[in-house]
Amino acid sequence: xxxxxxxxxxxxAPQSPQFDHSKHQRVFPRCATCHQEPATGExxxxxxPAACARCHNGTVRPQVAWKPPAxxxxxxxxxxxxxxxxxxxxxxxxxxNCTVCHGQESGQWMAVQRVNMQMCLACHGVSTExxxxxxxxxxxxxxxxxxxxxxxxxxxxxxxxxxxHRDPAWxxxxxxxxxxxxxxxxxxASCATCHARDFCLTCHVDAPDRKPIQALAPDPRSTAIMVRxxxxxxxxxxxxxxxxxxxxxHAPASCxxxxxQESCVTCHVxxxxxxxxxxxxxxxxxxxxxxxxxxPASHGPDFALGHGDVAAAKPATCAGCHVRADCLxxxxxxxxxxxxxxxxxxxxxxxxxxxxxETSCSDCHNTAGFCAQCHKTAGLVSSGPMHSNFxxxxxxxxxxxxxxxxxxxxxxxxxxxxxxxxxCHSAQGGRHFNPHGPGFDAERLKKKNPQMCTACHGTAxxx
Amino acid sequence: MTRGRGAWLALALAVCGVRPATAQxxxxxxxxxxxxxxxxxxxxxxxxxxDTITGPxxxxxxxxxxxxxxxxxxxxxxxxxxxPEIAATPAxxxxxxxxxxxxxxxxxIHAKGRAGTTFGDPWPGTDPALQxxxxxxxxxxxxxxxxxxxxxxxxxxxxxxxDGGQAxxxxxxxxxxxxxxxxxxxxxxxxxxxTSAELNPLGEFRPPERTVVGGGGVAWTxxxxxxxxxxxxxxxxxxxxxxSEQAALTAVVRxxxxxSLTGGADYDLALGAWGNADATLAYTAPNGRLNxxxxxxxxxxxxxxxxxxxxxxPVPYTAxxxxxxxxxxxxxxxxxxxxxxxxxxxxxxxxxxxxxxxGWRFSWDATYTPVASFAVDAGYHADFGPGASxxxxxxxxxxxxxxRLSISAHGSTLDRPLELRFDDASVQTYGLSARYLPAxxxxxxxxxxxxxxxxxRPDAASFDWDQLRVSARVVFTLASKPELRGLPPAVRAMPVxxxxxx
Numbered sequence: 001x002x003x004x005x006x007x008x009x010x011x012x013a014p015q016s017p018q019f020d021h022s023k024h025q026r027v028f029p030r031c032a033t034c035h036q037e038p039a040t041g042e043x044x045x046x047x048x049p050a051a052c053a054r055c056h057n058g059t060v061r062p063q064v065a066w067k068p069p070a071x072x073x074x075x076x077x078x079x080x081x082x083x084x085x086x087x088x089x090x091x092x093x094x095x096x097n098c099t100v101c102h103g104q105e106s107g108q109w110m111a112v113q114r115v116n117m118q119m120c121l122a123c124h125g126v127s128t129e130x131x132x133x134x135x136x137x138x139x140x141x142x143x144x145x146x147x148x149x150x151x152x153x154x155x156x157x158x159x160x161x162x163x164x165h166r167d168p169a170w171x172x173x174x175x176x177x178x179x180x181x182x183x184x185x186x187x188x189a190s191c192a193t194c195h196a197r198d199f200c201l202t203c204h205v206d207a208p209d210r211k212p213i214q215a216l217a218p219d220p221r222s223t224a225i226m227v228r229x230x231x232x233x234x235x236x237x238x239x240x241x242x243x244x245x246x247x248x249x250h251a252p253a254s255c256x257x258x259x260x261q262e263s264c265v266t267c268h269v270x271x272x273x274x275x276x277x278x279x280x281x282x283x284x285x286x287x288x289x290x291x292x293x294x295x296p297a298s299h300g301p302d303f304a305l306g307h308g309d310v311a312a313a314k315p316a317t318c319a320g321c322h323v324r325a326d327c328l329x330x331x332x333x334x335x336x337x338x339x340x341x342x343x344x345x346x347x348x349x350x351x352x353x354x355x356x357x358e359t360s361c362s363d364c365h366n367t368a369g370f371c372a373q374c375h376k377t378a379g380l381v382s383s384g385p386m387h388s389n390f391x392x393x394x395x396x397x398x399x400x401x402x403x404x405x406x407x408x409x410x411x412x413x414x415x416x417x418x419x420x421x422x423x424c425h426s427a428q429g430g431r432h433f434n435p436h437g438p439g440f441d442a443e444r445l446k447k448k449n450p451q452m453c454t455a456c457h458g459t460a461x462x463x
Numbered sequence: 464m465t466r467g468r469g470a471w472l473a474l475a476l477a478v479c480g481v482r483p484a485t486a487q488x489x490x491x492x493x494x495x496x497x498x499x500x501x502x503x504x505x506x507x508x509x510x511x512x513x514d515t516i517t518g519p520x521x522x523x524x525x526x527x528x529x530x531x532x533x534x535x536x537x538x539x540x541x542x543x544x545x546x547p548e549i550a551a552t553p554a555x556x557x558x559x560x561x562x563x564x565x566x567x568x569x570x571x572i573h574a575k576g577r578a579g580t581t582f583g584d585p586w587p588g589t590d591p592a593l594q595x596x597x598x599x600x601x602x603x604x605x606x607x608x609x610x611x612x613x614x615x616x617x618x619x620x621x622x623x624x625x626d627g628g629q630a631x632x633x634x635x636x637x638x639x640x641x642x643x644x645x646x647x648x649x650x651x652x653x654x655x656x657x658t659s660a661e662l663n664p665l666g667e668f669r670p671p672e673r674t675v676v677g678g679g680g681v682a683w684t685x686x687x688x689x690x691x692x693x694x695x696x697x698x699x700x701x702x703x704x705x706x707s708e709q710a711a712l713t714a715v716v717r718x719x720x721x722x723s724l725t726g727g728a729d730y731d732l733a734l735g736a737w738g739n740a741d742a743t744l745a746y747t748a749p750n751g752r753l754n755x756x757x758x759x760x761x762x763x764x765x766x767x768x769x770x771x772x773x774x775x776x777p778v779p780y781t782a783x784x785x786x787x788x789x790x791x792x793x794x795x796x797x798x799x800x801x802x803x804x805x806x807x808x809x810x811x812x813x814x815x816x817x818x819x820x821x822g823w824r825f826s827w828d829a830t831y832t833p834v835a836s837f838a839v840d841a842g843y844h845a846d847f848g849p850g851a852s853x854x855x856x857x858x859x860x861x862x863x864x865x866x867r868l869s870i871s872a873h874g875s876t877l878d879r880p881l882e883l884r885f886d887d888a889s890v891q892t893y894g895l896s897a898r899y900l901p902a903x904x905x906x907x908x909x910x911x912x913x914x915x916x917x918x919x920r921p922d923a924a925s926f927d928w929d930q931l932r933v934s935a936r937v938v939f940t941l942a943s944k945p946e947l948r949g950l951p952p953a954v955r956a957m958p959v960x961x962x963x964x965x
Contacts, residue, residue, distance in 0.1 A: 237720065242686070242717075243686060306725070306741065306743055306756075306758065308618075308619050308713075308727070309619060309713045309714070309715065309725045309726060309727040309741065309743075310689075310715055310725055311617060311618070311619075312617075312618045312619040312680075312682075312691050312693065312711070312713040312727065313682060313684075313689040313690055313691045313713045313714055313715045313725075313727070314682060314684050314689040314691070314715065327615075327617050327622075343857065343875075344857075344873060344875065344892060344894070344910075344912060345855075345857075345875050345877055345890055345892045345914070347500075347502065348877055348879060348888065348890040348914070348916065349846075349853040349855070349877050349879055349890075351850065351851035351853070351879065351881065352846040352847075352848065352850075352851040352852050352853035352879065353846065353853075354850075354851070355848060355849055355850030355851045356804070356822050356824065356846055356848040356849070356850075356851075357762050357764075357780075358802075358824060358846070360621070360739070360762070360764075362621070362651055362652050362764070362765075363621045363622060363652065364622070364652060365652050366650055366651060366652035366653035366655075366662060367652070368650075368662045368663060368664065368665070368667070369587070369588070369650075369652075369653050369655065369659075369661055369662040369664075370587055370588060370652070370653075372664050372665050373587040373588075373661075373664045374587040375504075376664045376665065377504070377549060377584070377585055377587070378502060378503070378504025378505070378546060378549070379504040379505045379506050379507065379543075379546045380504050380505065381664075381665060388507055388532070388541040388543075389532035389541060390505075390543065390884060391883040391884050392530065392532060392884055392885055393881070393882065393883050393884050393885055394815070394816050394883065395532070396815035396816055397816055397883060399813075399815055399816070400813030400814065400815040400816030401813070401816065402809065402811030402812075402813050403809045403811045403813050403816070403818050403820065404816070404818045404849065404850070404883065405775065406775065406776055406777055406778045406809040406811060407777075407778060407780070407806045407809060407818070407820065407849050408849060408850050409764060409766075409772055409775060409777040410764045410777075411850060413772060416665075417665035417666065417667050418667050418668060418770065418771050418772075419667075421771070421775070422771070425775075435774060435775045435776070436774055436775075436776055437775070437776030437778070437809065437810050437811070438776055438778060438807070438808065438809070438810045439734075439735075439736050439776055440774065440776050441734065441735045441736075444733070444734065444735045445733070445734065445768070445773070445774065448704065448705040448708065448733045448768060449699070449702075449704035449705050449706070449733070449768035449769065450704065451699070451702050451704055451768075451769065452768050452769065452770070452771055452773070452774060453774075455668060455771050456771065456774075
């Protein structure tokens with residue numbers, strides 16, 4: 001997808017002649033009095049300031065500090081006044097010859113303006129607006145931007161924006177991409193008039209592979225025309241994160257105008273097949289889109305506690321952004337770790353979390369190697385007779401622990417070994433208390449693993 | 464311990480001296496952590512019945528005030544003294560290595576290992592000193608992936624580790640992924656086999672041989688719907704009986720933009736009973752400022768068949784809960800979660816003992832970020848249920864000096880009453896933590912927290928116990944193509960476009 005939203009922010013620079021021609025309409029009956037070049041093709045375009053001082057000497061008229069512009073007028077137009085004799089009938093001294101191009105519609109003498117490009121087009125038989133002129137006409141009047149060396153960045157920034165560039169479709173393949181290749185030339189002249197290769201690099205990461213871009217000469221000034229790469233509308237939908245992979249897989253070329261492989265690997269770490277189809281950043285490529293890794297909308301505040309289903313239902317989805325080490329950071333806890341998955345004081349508060357099983361502790365912790373080992377060190381395991389009564393909040397707990405045990409058996413075995421329970425619950429000794437409760441399927445268990453039965457029943461497993 | 468310490472140091476030196484291998488590409492991430500902490504338990508003691516006296520509450524105590532339990536016919540009474548203070552400094556170095564470009568396109572090697580030791584008193588999880596979490600060779604093609612070595616699989620049935628092989632076939636056109644695996648098992652929640660002595664601190668019954676695991680699954684995906692069916696079995700080869708056999712179904716339905724239903728259930732084929740199940744309806748507003756979920760779930764523990772625990776008929780609980788995360792104003796995010804659960808009937812008769820059979824948990828927290836470099840967090844949590852409860856406040860202030868340095872001051876309070884023992888502990892913590900990135904691929908973390916603990920009991924076993932816990936962490940990454948782990952710094956320094964560029 002080559003959908004780019006390019007906005008050309010252009011403002012016409014105001015033209016404010018320092019010399020007020022209209023105030024001097026009664027003084028100068030001829031243009032050539034001051035402007036000699038149009039008449040002869042030789043001499044200065046502007047008068048000598050000393051000529052102004054003949055009147056503006058402080059006595060006749062106030063002194064003025066007018067100075068002619070230094071150097072030639074910066075332009076990218078091929079026209080020079082010396083061409084006038086070829087364009088307009090001879091009699092260069094006639095004042096009306098200047099007003100053909102520089103006179104205002106009012107027709108008032110010395111009411112002048114910079115040349116109206118529409119007049120040029122009209123004479124040359126072009127009826128469109130200036131910026132909509134046929135591609136072939138551009139080079140007739142203009143040099144390419146790199147050739148217009150006198151233009152400043154401000155001048156370039158002031159270029160008028162063609163109406164076509166304001167079309168939302170201009171950024172698509174059918175827009176500026178097609179226009180750039182119209183006419184059979186490597187790049188359309190209309191592009192080269194206002195733009196250079198550096199301008200394209202603002203967005204195009206595939207610039208080295210784009211012939212029209214390579215056909216443009218480089219010119220850093222071309223970035224004076226500001227463009228801002230904005231995400232296409234499709235990228236802003238909430239489903240884009242989950243669906244863009246298919247687009248990238250089936251039509252990678254649609255991504256490669258703005259994205260390089262670096263865009264992919266900002267988030268993706270495991271889908272090399274898709275990313276491999278996207279070219280990598282290379283010398284001469286543009287900056288393209290800046291990708292910021294963001295969690296999908298589904299990754300809400302409690303997603304960490306309940307992501308198991310999503311991970312199991314579509315494992316490839318996780319693998320797109322996560323490496324296995326990310327999982328192992330939590331699912332294989334590190335003995336040396338400080339606050340991480342659990343809050344800072346979790347060791348102190350873990351009894352409530354363990355009893356209530358807010359999460360499945362055993363997904364990450366081995367109950368024997370982690371819980372029992374630590375509890376043993378802390379003196380919290382049952383290592384002797386069962387009448388030590390650690391649970392002293394109720395002196396009869398040993399005799400009535402059944403409900404607590406069936407509710408929190410995982411917690412019990414963090415301190416108690418099987419032999420503790422078999423002291424009373426074995427069919428072969430002790431008090432022969434039956435531990436089997438709701439849902440116990442003796443036949444199934446005997447079929448799956450009768451060895452478990454023999455632990456309490458020996459070889460006399462009830463039929 | 465000396466051998467373990469030596470192994471740890473050897474790995475640390477090896478990591479420090481690592482040089483790019485001859486392979487075309489590699490990525491090595493090293494994570495070193497050290498924590499100085501202490502804890503204090505209890506010590507079982509006894510006293511002759513004749514030496515006991517009547518305490519203030521009328522019950523028997525030792526002469527120095529410890530409440531004792533005297534059983535009829537026994538000449539001695541038991542009691543628990545406060546245990547010794549156990550101070551330990553566990554340290555680990557973990558390395559995560561991936562090597563590719565081995566001459567065969569698609570072939571790569573992955574390894575994740577850890578070396579650990581404890582300075583001072585013992586600390587759980589540091590034996591054995593060297594642990595291989597994963598280590599396998601992988602050949603990946605567009606249609607399939609095969610792996611061989613030590614593998615860990617994440618699924619609804621938990622993390623399953625084994626030494627063996629796995630094959631995954633992707634029928635992309637049919638949106639199917641089919642997986643099968645098999646090998647010699649590691650015990651759940653560890654990287655050690657069930658025969659390992661480190662996993663049997665209480666000397667329980669254990670199979671004499673490693674279990675043989677096998678399983679697989681089929682996952683089907685579509686833009687609106689994902690589903691997977693999983694199967695896993697473990698067999699004790701010494702007797703050819705099942706150690707476990709489970710199946711699970713899980714699914715995700717994307718109902719509409721931002722609205723999804725996620726759920727699943729697992730069935731214990733060995734016991735013939737349903738295990739865990741859950742369903743979550745989640746909604747995320749398009750602007751991301753509202754995220755809410757409603758969940759119904761069932762929890763029931765799974766035990767291996769070589770233990771007797773499954774025969775004790777543990778009962779499940781059913782919970783209903785929800786969460787809400789909202790951004791009422793741009794710099795403030797508020798999160799609220801809550802859940803209520805009730806255990807199924809245990810079908811026991813315990814007239815002398817009455818324990819809770821339901822519980823609830825609730826928490827809220829908020830993050831206020833008035834400026835990008837400053838954040839304030841505050842929250843409250845409460846968890847009341849059978850066995851133990853907890854509630855407390857916590858909060859912190861974080862200052863972020865750019866992306867490279869953040870400093871936080873944090874504190875918390877905790878009340879932790881136990882249901883089955885006189886032990887109403889209260890803990891206050893306060894501390895400082897810092898995170899610093901001196902270079903793009905190096906991260907340093909440091910935390911120092913003071914714990915002020917008060918264990919309240921109506922006898923002499925009540926005690927105060929304070930400690931300073933310090934943890935440090937260094938993470939660094941070495942890679943042959945570091946740019947593959949993120950954008951170049953120059954690009955990362957570019958401002959994000961309005962509205963967030965994709």
